[in-house]
Amino acid sequence: MNRHxxxxxxxxxxxxxxxYDSVGKAVAFNNEPRxxxxxxxxPILSGRTSNRRxxxxxxxxxxxxxxxxxxxxxxxxxxxxxxxxxxRWFSKLNKIHHSALGAHCSLLITLxxxxxxxxxxxxEEKIKPAVTNTNYGxxxxxxxxxxxxxxxxxxxxxxxxxxxxxxxxYEDKRETILSEGVRVEFYNDxxxxxxxxxxxxxxxxxxxxxxxxTENVVIVSDSSQTTLRTQKLSWTNxxxxxxxxxxxxxxxxxxxxxxxxxxxDQNLQNYKIxxxxxxxENIK
Numbered sequence: 001m002n003r004h005x006x007x008x009x010x011x012x013x014x015x016x017x018x019x020y021d022s023v024g025k026a027v028a029f030n031n032e033p034r035x036x037x038x039x040x041x042x043p044i045l046s047g048r049t050s051n052r053r054x055x056x057x058x059x060x061x062x063x064x065x066x067x068x069x070x071x072x073x074x075x076x077x078x079x080x081x082x083x084x085x086x087x088r089w090f091s092k093l094n095k096i097h098h099s100a101l102g103a104h105c106s107l108l109i110t111l112x113x114x115x116x117x118x119x120x121x122x123x124e125e126k127i128k129p130a131v132t133n134t135n136y137g138x139x140x141x142x143x144x145x146x147x148x149x150x151x152x153x154x155x156x157x158x159x160x161x162x163x164x165x166x167x168x169x170y171e172d173k174r175e176t177i178l179s180e181g182v183r184v185e186f187y188n189d190x191x192x193x194x195x196x197x198x199x200x201x202x203x204x205x206x207x208x209x210x211x212x213x214t215e216n217v218v219i220v221s222d223s224s225q226t227t228l229r230t231q232k233l234s235w236t237n238x239x240x241x242x243x244x245x246x247x248x249x250x251x252x253x254x255x256x257x258x259x260x261x262x263x264x265d266q267n268l269q270n271y272k273i274x275x276x277x278x279x280x281e282n283i284k
């Protein structure tokens with residue numbers, strides 16, 4: 001006959017009342033004493049537990065673990081008469097602690113990976129070579145100068161001298177833009193200056209070396225003292241003539257003429273207005 005050991009069955013009847021000490025603390029329940037450690041009030045299991053096969057060393061280790069847990073979480077345990085409630089509370093607290101610890105670890109790992117990815121991206125941005133645009137756009141000049149001049153010559157003879165506050169050369173357009181005040185001096189075949197043109201802006205066509213003046217254009221002849229005013233005027237380098245399709249005013253010593261469109265030599269001696277709108281002659 002095989003022998004086995006079992007704990008003494010509990011009585012199904014009414015349990016005996018708990019035993020209290022002088023200060024009102026329950027010190028025993030169901031004939032099983034409970035002890036408390038000072039203000040900590042952490043239960044310390046005695047040798048008379050329901051599990052009689054548990055060794056005293058294991059009980060000591062278990063009690064130490066309860067004390068360490070209590071000191072870590074700094075929460076006073078309420079004195080209870082049921083050990084399984086205390087054990088259940090520690091089990092839930094342990095699960096919450098581990099779940100919170102796991103969540104913090106997951107967050108730290110995610111942040112570490114994000115920082116690592118950002119560092120790789122920043123390194124890639126630093127490694128990328130700088131892109132240089134060698135194709136100049138139409139609005140980007142390849143050469144600029146201030147308070148400079150452009151000289152026009154033909155077979156070694158001086159034809160015209162262009163002075164401007166700002167000169168911008170555009171390679172794609174094959175144009176030179178003049179701004180911030182333009183002054184052009186025209187010369188004849190003998191090298192004498194014949195007339196002077198002033199305007200706000202201008203343009204030189206690099207292929208033909210023709211000139212176009214805009215905004216408040218004024219030409220004054222040195223020989224005849226004739227003055228021409230208009231808003232847009234063109235000078236052709238090959239024919240040495242000036243022309244315009246805009247409204248013009250010509251003030252000569254003997255007459256004043258107003259009209260639309262004109263053509264003349266650069267000396268303003270032989271001019272012609274295509275559509276005269278006003279004329280006054282014999283001015284003294």
